[in-house]
Amino acid sequence: MRVLLQHPRRETEIKGPKTVGQLLKRLELLPEAVLVLRGDELITEDEALKEEDTIEIRPVISGG
Amino acid sequence: MPRHNTSVCGACLNDYVVEQVKRAIKDHTMFERDDRILVAVSGGKDSLSLWDILMRLGYDTAGLHIQQGIGDYSEESHRKTVAFAQSRGAELIVHSLKEEEGAGVLELADLTDRSPCSACGVMKRYNFNKIAREREFDVLATGHNLDDEASRLLGNVLRWQEDYLAKQSPALPATHEKFVKKVKPLYRLAEREITAYAVVNKIDYVIEECPMSVGSKMLVNKEVLNRLETDAPGTKQAFYFGFLERQKQTNLSLEDEKIQSCTRCGQPTTATICSYCRILEKVKTAP
Numbered sequence: 001m002r003v004l005l006q007h008p009r010r011e012t013e014i015k016g017p018k019t020v021g022q023l024l025k026r027l028e029l030l031p032e033a034v035l036v037l038r039g040d041e042l043i044t045e046d047e048a049l050k051e052e053d054t055i056e057i058r059p060v061i062s063g064g
Numbered sequence: 065m066p067r068h069n070t071s072v073c074g075a076c077l078n079d080y081v082v083e084q085v086k087r088a089i090k091d092h093t094m095f096e097r098d099d100r101i102l103v104a105v106s107g108g109k110d111s112l113s114l115w116d117i118l119m120r121l122g123y124d125t126a127g128l129h130i131q132q133g134i135g136d137y138s139e140e141s142h143r144k145t146v147a148f149a150q151s152r153g154a155e156l157i158v159h160s161l162k163e164e165e166g167a168g169v170l171e172l173a174d175l176t177d178r179s180p181c182s183a184c185g186v187m188k189r190y191n192f193n194k195i196a197r198e199r200e201f202d203v204l205a206t207g208h209n210l211d212d213e214a215s216r217l218l219g220n221v222l223r224w225q226e227d228y229l230a231k232q233s234p235a236l237p238a239t240h241e242k243f244v245k246k247v248k249p250l251y252r253l254a255e256r257e258i259t260a261y262a263v264v265n266k267i268d269y270v271i272e273e274c275p276m277s278v279g280s281k282m283l284v285n286k287e288v289l290n291r292l293e294t295d296a297p298g299t300k301q302a303f304y305f306g307f308l309e310r311q312k313q314t315n316l317s318l319e320d321e322k323i324q325s326c327t328r329c330g331q332p333t334t335a336t337i338c339s340y341c342r343i344l345e346k347v348k349t350a351p
Contacts, residue, residue, distance in 0.1 A: 007272075007273055030287075030294050032290040032293045033287070042074075059273075060109075060256045061211070063274065063278075063282045063286070
């Protein structure tokens with residue numbers, strides 16, 4: 001699947017993870033520090049992902 | 065929402081967020097129904113969401129945006145803030161540091177040997193207060209959330225900065241005739257919950273982080289707290305809300321702080337000449 005990341009903005013292809021929780025573990029990201037979107041839809045950690053999905057991982061932390 | 069051991073739909077998230085803000089306003093008597101509220105808006109998720117929520121609740125608000133002059137980041141922040149205000153027909157006051165003070169944050173930091181975040185903080189606090197007073201607003205509202213407050217508390221406790229601990233409150237009264245009351249109606253909401261609110265309500269905010277905040281203590285503290293939160297949901301809330309409970313029972317008091325008028329500009333300060341005037345002096349004498 002295609003995964004869009006921020007800070008810095010970049011894109012990567014990930015194979016294998018079946019759920020959002022597994023994807024975050026694979027990317028070593030804390031669930032508390034991000035939101036995961038498929039299109040405009042927020043998805044939860046137990047949501048199943050498909051190979052053809054495009055997933056955006058949006059950081060929620062700001063330092064200002 | 066792990067700290068509540070639940071997942072919610074968009075409509076329920078909105079109800080939850082609005083209820084938490086209403087409770088914050090009530091619990092700390094932040095403002096009354098007929099007060100005029102100046103909302104400090106950066107263009108980020110927190111401040112735009114706060115403004116959105118206060119308008120949704122029917123409060124009389126205007127936004128105040130400080131243009132910091134930090135390259136493309138500030139340009140985009142300004143653009144998104146203006147677009148948000150226009151889309152809702154809301155009043156927006158824009159204050160440009162380059163136009164009004166003669167230099168943006170980066171130049172001010174260079175001239176004064178301060179960090180950009182320190183120079184930015186002085187400029188924002190000064191102008192928020194001054195503009196709110198001049199334009200006769202009753203209260204200044206900022207978008208600080210639970211993560212901001214827990215992170216700040218962690219920093220203050222690690223260095224035992226008791227003077228800062230006394231001032232860390234969701235509502236700061238006007239302790240001088242030239243101070244405006246300051247409130248943080250989002251303090252009950254986690255950063256993740258506010259971001260979800262912004263996404264669900266299609267608020268177009270600046271996703272990019274301020275380039276000056278990379279590696280800041282605030283971000284490090286937030287990461288530490290998020291590791292704890294992941295292991296034990298509710299940690300941030302227990303830490304900050306527990307502090308607020310204990311703060312009520314201690315002698316930490318704002319009244320001990322001696323506020324006087326700056327001999328240059330007349331604005332309230334704890335020094336003879338305020339930080340803002342000391343920075344501006346460097347701008348005026350710069351080659």
